[in-house]
Amino acid sequence: MLSTRCCSHAWYASNPGFTGFTGFTSAFSAWATWAAWALVCQWGSLNVVVLASDSPDSPDSPRISRGVWCPPLPSTRPANCSRQSSQVGQGTAVRSLYDEVAETMAPLSDLLELGEVEDHMLNAYLGLTEFLQNMQHLICFMDFKDNCYENSEYMEVVQYFCHHLDNICHDLGLCKPEMNICGSLLLDAGVDLGRVIQQIRAGVLEQVQMNDVPLSASKFIDRKNECLPRSPVRILGLNGSLQILSQEERPLFTRHRILETMSSSNLSGLQSYVVNLGASEMAGCLDSASCLIQRGWSGIMLECNYQHSQNLRETYAHRKDVQIINQCLAPESWVSAAISAVWNFERVLPPTSSPFPMFLKIDVDNGDCDFLKAWLSAGYRPLFVEMELIHAFVPPEIQVNFPYIDVGQADFNKARASDVMSKGCSLGQVLSILGDGYSLLSWSYDKDINAQFVLDTWAKEHKIFVVPHSEISSFWHRAVSFREVWDDHNWHGMDLPLNFLLSDSSLAEKQTALNVAYEIVLQRS
Numbered sequence: 001m002l003s004t005r006c007c008s009h010a011w012y013a014s015n016p017g018f019t020g021f022t023g024f025t026s027a028f029s030a031w032a033t034w035a036a037w038a039l040v041c042q043w044g045s046l047n048v049v050v051l052a053s054d055s056p057d058s059p060d061s062p063r064i065s066r067g068v069w070c071p072p073l074p075s076t077r078p079a080n081c082s083r084q085s086s087q088v089g090q091g092t093a094v095r096s097l098y099d100e101v102a103e104t105m106a107p108l109s110d111l112l113e114l115g116e117v118e119d120h121m122l123n124a125y126l127g128l129t130e131f132l133q134n135m136q137h138l139i140c141f142m143d144f145k146d147n148c149y150e151n152s153e154y155m156e157v158v159q160y161f162c163h164h165l166d167n168i169c170h171d172l173g174l175c176k177p178e179m180n181i182c183g184s185l186l187l188d189a190g191v192d193l194g195r196v197i198q199q200i201r202a203g204v205l206e207q208v209q210m211n212d213v214p215l216s217a218s219k220f221i222d223r224k225n226e227c228l229p230r231s232p233v234r235i236l237g238l239n240g241s242l243q244i245l246s247q248e249e250r251p252l253f254t255r256h257r258i259l260e261t262m263s264s265s266n267l268s269g270l271q272s273y274v275v276n277l278g279a280s281e282m283a284g285c286l287d288s289a290s291c292l293i294q295r296g297w298s299g300i301m302l303e304c305n306y307q308h309s310q311n312l313r314e315t316y317a318h319r320k321d322v323q324i325i326n327q328c329l330a331p332e333s334w335v336s337a338a339i340s341a342v343w344n345f346e347r348v349l350p351p352t353s354s355p356f357p358m359f360l361k362i363d364v365d366n367g368d369c370d371f372l373k374a375w376l377s378a379g380y381r382p383l384f385v386e387m388e389l390i391h392a393f394v395p396p397e398i399q400v401n402f403p404y405i406d407v408g409q410a411d412f413n414k415a416r417a418s419d420v421m422s423k424g425c426s427l428g429q430v431l432s433i434l435g436d437g438y439s440l441l442s443w444s445y446d447k448d449i450n451a452q453f454v455l456d457t458w459a460k461e462h463k464i465f466v467v468p469h470s471e472i473s474s475f476w477h478r479a480v481s482f483r484e485v486w487d488d489h490n491w492h493g494m495d496l497p498l499n500f501l502l503s504d505s506s507l508a509e510k511q512t513a514l515n516v517a518y519e520i521v522l523q524r525s
Helices: 092-114 119-143 151-171 181-187 191-210 257-263 288-294 306-315 331-346 368-377 408-417 427-434 456-461 469-479 482-486 488-493 498-502 507-524
Strands: 234-236 242-244 273-277 298-302 322-325 359-362 384-388 438-443 450-455
Touching (some): 092 488, 119 181, 119 191, 257 438, 273 288, 273 331, 288 359, 298 331, 322 331, 438 456, 498 507
Parallel strands (some): 273 359, 359 384
């Protein structure tokens, strides 16, 4: 797996002397006539704002309610529309501001979704969330300001967000009376805004500590607690709705749910075997397959990277029931290699008449669904399957699959380190390969999304609460998270407003927008 997809950086925690985002004076030059307005304070709602065309009609945001998307839809925007942050030597300030706001949003997301807090504190967290979400939309319009919108439309939308941000900032007591957000970006390179973001982050981290909330960012995860299942209390959807989860529903959003399922189920007659394809173990990124092996299950761990394989060998040197395969295997050859490793230890091939392995995990960021299809085509049906879904934001009615690229061992790491958005597959593609014999066991609440599936007959026999295959599509529309728009690979990699995929637009329109967005991704790779 990619280590960069597990990492987060606490920039403000180590940079108390914030000196601004260099480059905003020029970036805001087009707005100089209005950006320093003395904006009037109004009481703003602490409910989560629903942005873009999903928002209700409001006299305060007439154009936004009619669907001014940001990023602009790639299938309909002008051909000369350009994104500042994707251009070499430009957009540094926009990219820097987004990254710091996103890093503040990361612990707030965990606090909002995992914290067992009273209503008045939840309202405060929602207020901060609304502020950062609106800040993200303003940054997006800054990023796509060159030839992407009609001037009047663009100015109206940006003025709306500047005004709305000021209202929230003053209502929450974060801004001094004389401060306005866009004026700070124009007049002092965002120094005052940077201090506000730093203030939010400090307060959030204090609340995280007080409420003993586990953080998703890898640098904050305690190694000894990595294999503990984590369940949200509530989830904030991509559609902007906050859902309070019942005790019965929480397992469906639990990371590492299989660990709970295994500890409470009768496994007699089944072989406790794990096949872990993409087995690299890194702090903050320990997957369920590695956790099961650490708990004593036999396993085959396949890892292309030589150094990662050496680390695995050191970890499991005392475990003869754990096989380490350091090869860069293709889909057509990997099943044979894994099954041969089973024979080398067991001296018998596993039968295809019963589930094998107990748990199959695939995360190679290079043709993941091709590897899954190859395994099932060989006649083996795992009891449990885990897939990392890079394209979790894609509706299951649409199938996305980037096929395996045979680059050879010397260049394999380069292929994995290139644009993440041109790798992997979507939920719809996984479901089409698994077929209707598998139900959804869990959809992890945080990023990266790991979806776990289980044989439906076994789940029914053991009375495991799951999402049946026929209901997974409707479940996705509820479960897809607002965290998708804050994921750095989605933000920097996809020129597409992800909430458009939840709009009333037709499936054909969504498919077209995705196709064009992925074409842009491939052009950049």
